Amino acid sequence: MNQPIQIYNTLSRTKEKFQPINPPFVGMYVCGPTVYGEPHLGHARPAITFDLIFRYLKYAGYKVRYVRNITDVGHLENDADEGEDKIEKKARLEKLEPMEVAQFYTNSYHEAMRLLNVLPPSIEPKASGHIIEQMDIVKKILDAGFAYISNGSVYFNVKKYSETHQYGKLSGRVLDDLLANTRELDGQDEKQNPYDFALWKKASPEHIMRWKSPWSDGFPGWHLECSAMSAKYLGEHFDIHGGGMDLMFPHHESEIAQSVAANRVEPCNYWVHNNMITINGQKMGKSLNNFINLAEFFSGKHPLLTQAYSPMTIRFFILQAHYRGTLDFSNEALQAAEKAYKRLLTAYNILLKIVPAQQTDAELAQFIPAFAAKCHEAMNDDFNSPILIANLFETTRWINGLNENKFSINKTDLDAFTHTFHTFMFDILGLTNETAADTTLTTEGLMDLILSIRQQAKTNKDFATSDKIRDELKKLNITIKDTKDGATWNME
Amino acid sequence: MNQPIQIYNTLSRTKEKFQPINPPFVGMYVCGPTVYGEPHLGHARPAITFDLIFRYLKYAGYKVRYVRNITDVGHLENDADEGEDKIEKKARLEKLEPMEVAQFYTNSYHEAMRLLNVLPPSIEPKASGHIIEQMDIVKKILDAGFAYISNGSVYFNVKKYSETHQYGKLSGRVLDDLLANTRELDGQDEKQNPYDFALWKKASPEHIMRWKSPWSDGFPGWHLECSAMSAKYLGEHFDIHGGGMDLMFPHHESEIAQSVAANRVEPCNYWVHNNMITINGQKMGKSLNNFINLAEFFSGKHPLLTQAYSPMTIRFFILQAHYRGTLDFSNEALQAAEKAYKRLLTAYNILLKIVPAQQTDAELAQFIPAFAAKCHEAMNDDFNSPILIANLFETTRWINGLNENKFSINKTDLDAFTHTFHTFMFDILGLTNETAADTTLTTEGLMDLILSIRQQAKTNKDFATSDKIRDELKKLNITIKDTKDGATWNME
Numbered sequence: 001m002n003q004p005i006q007i008y009n010t011l012s013r014t015k016e017k018f019q020p021i022n023p024p025f026v027g028m029y030v031c032g033p034t035v036y037g038e039p040h041l042g043h044a045r046p047a048i049t050f051d052l053i054f055r056y057l058k059y060a061g062y063k064v065r066y067v068r069n070i071t072d073v074g075h076l077e078n079d080a081d082e083g084e085d086k087i088e089k090k091a092r093l094e095k096l097e098p099m100e101v102a103q104f105y106t107n108s109y110h111e112a113m114r115l116l117n118v119l120p121p122s123i124e125p126k127a128s129g130h131i132i133e134q135m136d137i138v139k140k141i142l143d144a145g146f147a148y149i150s151n152g153s154v155y156f157n158v159k160k161y162s163e164t165h166q167y168g169k170l171s172g173r174v175l176d177d178l179l180a181n182t183r184e185l186d187g188q189d190e191k192q193n194p195y196d197f198a199l200w201k202k203a204s205p206e207h208i209m210r211w212k213s214p215w216s217d218g219f220p221g222w223h224l225e226c227s228a229m230s231a232k233y234l235g236e237h238f239d240i241h242g243g244g245m246d247l248m249f250p251h252h253e254s255e256i257a258q259s260v261a262a263n264r265v266e267p268c269n270y271w272v273h274n275n276m277i278t279i280n281g282q283k284m285g286k287s288l289n290n291f292i293n294l295a296e297f298f299s300g301k302h303p304l305l306t307q308a309y310s311p312m313t314i315r316f317f318i319l320q321a322h323y324r325g326t327l328d329f330s331n332e333a334l335q336a337a338e339k340a341y342k343r344l345l346t347a348y349n350i351l352l353k354i355v356p357a358q359q360t361d362a363e364l365a366q367f368i369p370a371f372a373a374k375c376h377e378a379m380n381d382d383f384n385s386p387i388l389i390a391n392l393f394e395t396t397r398w399i400n401g402l403n404e405n406k407f408s409i410n411k412t413d414l415d416a417f418t419h420t421f422h423t424f425m426f427d428i429l430g431l432t433n434e435t436a437a438d439t440t441l442t443t444e445g446l447m448d449l450i451l452s453i454r455q456q457a458k459t460n461k462d463f464a465t466s467d468k469i470r471d472e473l474k475k476l477n478i479t480i481k482d483t484k485d486g487a488t489w490n491m492e
Numbered sequence: 493m494n495q496p497i498q499i500y501n502t503l504s505r506t507k508e509k510f511q512p513i514n515p516p517f518v519g520m521y522v523c524g525p526t527v528y529g530e531p532h533l534g535h536a537r538p539a540i541t542f543d544l545i546f547r548y549l550k551y552a553g554y555k556v557r558y559v560r561n562i563t564d565v566g567h568l569e570n571d572a573d574e575g576e577d578k579i580e581k582k583a584r585l586e587k588l589e590p591m592e593v594a595q596f597y598t599n600s601y602h603e604a605m606r607l608l609n610v611l612p613p614s615i616e617p618k619a620s621g622h623i624i625e626q627m628d629i630v631k632k633i634l635d636a637g638f639a640y641i642s643n644g645s646v647y648f649n650v651k652k653y654s655e656t657h658q659y660g661k662l663s664g665r666v667l668d669d670l671l672a673n674t675r676e677l678d679g680q681d682e683k684q685n686p687y688d689f690a691l692w693k694k695a696s697p698e699h700i701m702r703w704k705s706p707w708s709d710g711f712p713g714w715h716l717e718c719s720a721m722s723a724k725y726l727g728e729h730f731d732i733h734g735g736g737m738d739l740m741f742p743h744h745e746s747e748i749a750q751s752v753a754a755n756r757v758e759p760c761n762y763w764v765h766n767n768m769i770t771i772n773g774q775k776m777g778k779s780l781n782n783f784i785n786l787a788e789f790f791s792g793k794h795p796l797l798t799q800a801y802s803p804m805t806i807r808f809f810i811l812q813a814h815y816r817g818t819l820d821f822s823n824e825a826l827q828a829a830e831k832a833y834k835r836l837l838t839a840y841n842i843l844l845k846i847v848p849a850q851q852t853d854a855e856l857a858q859f860i861p862a863f864a865a866k867c868h869e870a871m872n873d874d875f876n877s878p879i880l881i882a883n884l885f886e887t888t889r890w891i892n893g894l895n896e897n898k899f900s901i902n903k904t905d906l907d908a909f910t911h912t913f914h915t916f917m918f919d920i921l922g923l924t925n926e927t928a929a930d931t932t933l934t935t936e937g938l939m940d941l942i943l944s945i946r947q948q949a950k951t952n953k954d955f956a957t958s959d960k961i962r963d964e965l966k967k968l969n970i971t972i973k974d975t976k977d978g979a980t981w982n983m984e
Contacts, residue, residue, distance in 0.1 A: 129621025445968040
């Protein structure tokens with residue numbers, strides 16, 4: 001890996017050369033799910049984006065410690081530190097202990113990630129498991145003078161911080177504009193300023209998830225957990241912080257402020273954000289009736305879906321767009337992705353069956369190293385998976401030509417070709433060879449063959465064969481039904 | 493469910509009628525794994541035992557909150573509060589952050605549990621995530637006068653506790669004997685008494701996993717986490733506490749002492765312990781070269797194994813013994829379990845295909861409700877899974893008789909029969925219909941049929957058919973090879 005990797009840094013709005021603080025080690029922190037509902041596309045996209053980055057950095061020789069958290073406390077219903085805790089609200093509605101709700105949806109999330117072939121992160125810490133570390137940061141920020149206590153809660157003093165630092169540097173927001181555009185605080189508000197954010201919230205009497213603290217029995221503010229857990233497992237200053245673009249403000253902006261106030265250092269060198277998804281051109285939302293969770297995509301059981309889409313189709317679809325572009329889900333687009341993914345798999349499976357010759361054609365001999373170089377180039381250019389996929393498609397004319405004996409290839413070149421294809425398709429894009437692995441498809445193929453032989457036997461009045469087929473299939477729990485349009489089969 | 497469930501209570505050494513504190517709610521706490529190595533049989537047995545109990549209590553109509561912890565800190569190399577933390581030691585050897593090691597083996601454990609069809613518990617808390625709660629208990633015990641501080645560590649004063657309470661009541665150990673049989677303390681020891689146990693340990697300088705406390709920068713003693721997490725999620729006094737028999741002393745014994753000292757109440761009403769496993773008659777141990785982990789059982793890749801054993805074979809084997817009996821693993825015993833499990837599945841799959849008649853034979857009409865009653869009886873008698881399995885086997889003569897048209901059965905009775913079988917086999921024993929689900933078996937069956945048709949076609953000199961078979965199979969990545977002993981096939 002001599003070519004450097006370029007990463008688009010949200011902080012500088014430019015692509016920068018990736019230089020880890022302490023190579024070959026890389027520390028990467030990514031905001032994980034708030035576990036109060038079934039995992040959906042808004043979870044799949046960041047998970048797959050940072051899985052791609054995790055896989056490529058490891059491939060490039062780095063030793064990556066990848067931390068992705070579980071938010072199981074402190075994420076209130078709106079970002080202004082008001083409303084119920086999302087998990088407690090769900091628990092109240094379902095009459096469960098909040099941690100039972102968090103566990104249930106954590107399990108759902110893990111299962112969806114497993115199906116999407118997303119590698120587990122190196123460490124997956126929970127917010128509720130790091131209360132001590134969060135309280136320590138509150139103390140540091142109070143000591144540094146960037147926070148104040150108000151009625152048992154502790155708020156970050158954004159105005160004070162902005163006198164010496166730039167709150168808004170990540171999201172590009174300007175504090176004066178923010179202040180000008182917001183409602184006046186009424187006298188009841190604990191905050192000195194509407195843009196202050198909670199570091200510690202005093203719990204109301206009915207609030208279940210609470211811990212003792214020097215300020216009140218309460219719970220940490222949502223932004224705090226990521227500052228605490230990233231510092232604990234990656235150090236106060238690490239390499240990459242990722243998440244969805246919707247987290248840039250106020251979540252990540254506040255993380256920077258917390259780290260600078262507490263540790264006098266920004267948390268990371270590179271801020272990486274994946275863009276949002278839409279469904280049929282609309283923002284996804286429960287009120288819009290277009291909220292499709294991942295299990296529904298996999299089963300096809302949702303009124304907006306015309307069919308089921310396999311986890312690999314979803315993964316391929318997400319990777320077909322660059323992570324910084326928006327992505328619109330529709331049946332048409334997913335069906336196109338399904339076809340494209342299968343076409344690529346077919347090409348790969350044909351490549352596996354090519355028999356090497358003595359010689360490689362000159363043009364092909366040039367193509368193979370150029371193909372590898374272009375794949376690396378695409379990934380080095382801010383993890384450009386759509387260009388990488390386009391490069392993989394470039395191979396199909398060669399593979400088909402080889403299959404039709406239009407070209408020849410020797411063993412060394414064939415091995416190199418196969419190795420590059422395999423590495424980028426499976427190890428880096430993280431796709432799986434669903435065709436080969438998909439025994440359902442195999443069963444369907446074998447049944448097509450058997451039914452066609454049976455039809456031929458019936459036409460030939462060879463009833464010994466057609467009866468044998470029926471009887472043997474029955475032993476396998478497969479029943480045949482003859483219809484006007486030919487035979488159908490069913491497995492119990 | 494009118495019949496009461498009887499549970500063997502280790503505390504009373506008798507079977508007792510199960511009476512939850514607050515029906516229909518049941519709180520159950522089970523000691524989970526210390527995550528510093530690959531999951532093995534010693535993990536599978538308690539997980540499957542308490543999965544059976546969890547499933548049956550839910551079936552019986554109880555609303556069960558099942559808490560099973562992850563020990564990711566504080567479990568020292570020996571039970572006398574000495575040696576390195578098991579997870580830190582592994583991290584040091586593998587040059588990783590301790591939490592990376594814990595995460596890795598937590599993931600392995602979850603994957604093994606998924607394959608064994610063990611339901612996830614309602615809440616799966618981590619010891620490292622409950623330091624505050626553990627420190628609170630230390631404070632309570634110190635305040636109650638049952639602990640002392642020594643050089644920054646806090647120890648439970650077993651001698652003091654024993655003046656008014658019975659330390660040893662669970663395990664049947666007598667304190668005087670314990671004291672008489674142990675070495676004298678040398679002057680360096682922090683403990684006043686060799687049977688005192690650590691509630692809080694001061695961390696040595698090189699120790700990574702540490703938290704600030706009123707006593708020292710340190711970490712909680714191993715026994716404390718279960719007291720803290722069970723009380724947090726189930727209350728100070730709950731219904732069932734389970735675990736392996738090896739945990740009875742000192743772990744569970746100390747949990748009782750901690751709860752009584754801190755809360756003046758014993759933690760639970762029923763203590764349930766599964767017995768140990770042996771391999772070829774020997775205790776399993778790394779030094780004995782008979783340490784086989786679950787992945788090795790599933791793949792067959794271990795010198796002591798003559799074949800692979802599916803997760804359901806392992807599950808069935810464990811359930812074929814009552815949880816309070818010892819269980820010896822050997823290839824012979826596992827092969828017998830594999831055959832028995834398949835025989836039962838075959839019977840069930842035949843039952844599914846029985847065509848109902850107008851009438852049920854009188855004897856069979858009596859058998860069906862008696863069968864259901866006996867299944868309940870077995871499970872109500874301290875979850876006696878081997879008797880339940882024997883009852884399931886009792887059905888095979890009826891099922892075979894029905895299949896051979898020796899008896900007849902009407903639709904209502906057939907539905908009742910199938911329902912009882914399904915409920916106990918799949919919902920309660922938690923087995924899966926591997927035969928039906930096993931597409932590998934289906935593929936093998938279809939290929940046997942296709943190759944036999946091809947052989948017949950060749951014999952008949954019907955080369956159109958035999959060529960068609962070869963060509964169509966190639967499209968499915970299946971190649972045929974003709975050998976002296978007939979055709980073989982291979983899928984890429």
